[in-house]
Amino acid sequence: MNSEITKRVVRAIANGSQGDLERLALKIIETERRIGHERLANELHSILATRQRRLTALPGKTEKDRSNSELPSSRRNGNPLATLLPRESLEHHMVLSYETEARFSRVESEYAARERLRSHGLRPRKTVLLHGPPGCGKSLGAKRIAWNTGLPLLRVNFDSLLSSYFGESAANLRSIFDRAKELPCVLLLDECDFIARSRSASKDVGEAARIVNSLLQLLDEFDAPGLLVATTNIESSLDEAIFRRFDDVFLVPPPGPMEIETLLLVTLSALHVSSEIKWAPIVEELSGAPAAMIVKAAQDAAKAVILAGRKIITEGDIRGAIQELRRTDRPK
Numbered sequence: 001m002n003s004e005i006t007k008r009v010v011r012a013i014a015n016g017s018q019g020d021l022e023r024l025a026l027k028i029i030e031t032e033r034r035i036g037h038e039r040l041a042n043e044l045h046s047i048l049a050t051r052q053r054r055l056t057a058l059p060g061k062t063e064k065d066r067s068n069s070e071l072p073s074s075r076r077n078g079n080p081l082a083t084l085l086p087r088e089s090l091e092h093h094m095v096l097s098y099e100t101e102a103r104f105s106r107v108e109s110e111y112a113a114r115e116r117l118r119s120h121g122l123r124p125r126k127t128v129l130l131h132g133p134p135g136c137g138k139s140l141g142a143k144r145i146a147w148n149t150g151l152p153l154l155r156v157n158f159d160s161l162l163s164s165y166f167g168e169s170a171a172n173l174r175s176i177f178d179r180a181k182e183l184p185c186v187l188l189l190d191e192c193d194f195i196a197r198s199r200s201a202s203k204d205v206g207e208a209a210r211i212v213n214s215l216l217q218l219l220d221e222f223d224a225p226g227l228l229v230a231t232t233n234i235e236s237s238l239d240e241a242i243f244r245r246f247d248d249v250f251l252v253p254p255p256g257p258m259e260i261e262t263l264l265l266v267t268l269s270a271l272h273v274s275s276e277i278k279w280a281p282i283v284e285e286l287s288g289a290p291a292a293m294i295v296k297a298a299q300d301a302a303k304a305v306i307l308a309g310r311k312i313i314t315e316g317d318i319r320g321a322i323q324e325l326r327r328t329d330r331p332k
Contacts, residue, residue: 029044071084071154090144090146095262103250107128128145128229128246131251141229141252153186154187158195180228192232273312
């Protein structure tokens with residue numbers, strides 16, 4: 001057994017992660033078989049199969065249940081520190097400008113070619129910070145990266161992670177990063193300003209500063225088999241040192257005219273759309289709106305038509321949905 005597998009076995013035992021131990025056992029069996037130790041490999045496989053038969057006999061226990069039960073949890077109250085979303089459950093369709101699409105695609109392509117890049121002494125992008133206005137697709141972008149790389153998404157639960165007790169938040173954060181070392185995934189720090197606010201702007205020199213320092217160290221050390229994606233709506237509030245820790249930092253902007261029209265047409269594609277609709281004025285009216293609002297306006301228009309028993313969406317339906325959303329969003 002090589003030193004890397006030995007370290008992973010010991011780490012899995014320390015974390016009480018049965019799922020990781022099973023995966024490592026399969027890797028050891030595969031290695032032994034590859035080097036010609038067929039008898040030993042068969043014996044090890046038989047031992048492992050005995051446990052798997054016992055698990056199969058337990059009612060209601062799926063692999064997903066076991067994976068979620070092995071996620072790190074708060075020592076104080078037992079709440080899970082992260083949520084694991086399997087790849088097949090992730091939304092991933094996005095309408096992006098050419099420039100933004102190219103930035104996402106580069107991260108995904110480098111992950112796919114990671115071994116080839118490393119063989120030439122090059123390190124693929126592994127940590128990405130997405131910033132931009134609310135509703136423009138940063139969280140969806142993380143899901144899209146997970147989908148396109150074939151990885152599950154491990155989303156940090158900041159409400160469980162943060163604690164007022166000395167050193168506990170930093171310890172919770174480290175346990176999540178340790179889990180990401182054993183579980184190939186996209187680790188998502190959604191709205192990371194919760195734990196990455198500027199230390200100079202904060203009057204709290206205790207736990208808040210401590211968790212920022214811990215995050216900086218963990219980002220420096222990050223060498224998990226998957227990727228890390230962080231998002232923020234207020235990048236100006238982040239600690240300046242945070243930006244240097246990411247391999248890539250880029251904006252997810254509001255959709256432009258072409259993307260707005262595409263979002264509307266794609267969202268309405270399941271229904272008949274009137275050929276008399278003049279799209280240019282609608283696109284102009286939605287200029288600067290986040291993608292989430294554009295999609296919701298189209299969905300609301302479609303639902304109104306269905307509930308009214310009509311079959312064709314008109315320009316009036318779309319404009320009515322937009323105006324209603326504008327009224328709802330208007331500050332009181």
